[in-house]
Amino acid sequence: ASQAESLFNTINERLSYMEDVALFKANNHLPIEDVEREKVVVKKAIDSAANHGLSPQQTKAFFQAQIAVAKAIQYRHRADWLSQPASNQPRDLHQVIRPELLTLGNQINVELAAYIEQNGKISAKQEDMFKQSITVKYVSESDKELLFNALKKIELK
């Protein structure tokens, strides 16, 4: 896979965790939105952007877009489970999923910084490949556009 495809696959992988996040929360009577956790995720993303030479404001906005889409995926699964309960068991949110989401967030920044150093910013030319790379259920076309528009604004600082 190309460097851009690998980056897009990592973004898709982060979104792939959200079904398990939603199921863990449903089983444990937790709300989907966790504002305190979002602050931690965004702060880690800004720190990681600085470490890899990415513009912090645009990187922050991209992570806010990823969080918005992450919650939309979770609400859509929760709606399904009202009439058709889930039968599988999720991975543990605290011990497994959240640490892995932070690792993936850092990996996204590493891959993005390397891409921009070699090719310049992500541009409209990559949009079709981006959309094809996002294969997780319940990511809508407008979700993909929100993500891609934020992604292509990121530059090196």
Ligand SMILES: C=C(O[C@@H]1C=C(C(=O)O)C=C[C@H]1O)C(=O)O
């Ligand atoms: C993924 C989660 O669900 C939501 C989405 C978040 C994210 O994408 O990082 C963070 C907090 C929650 O509002 C979570 O709770 O960890």
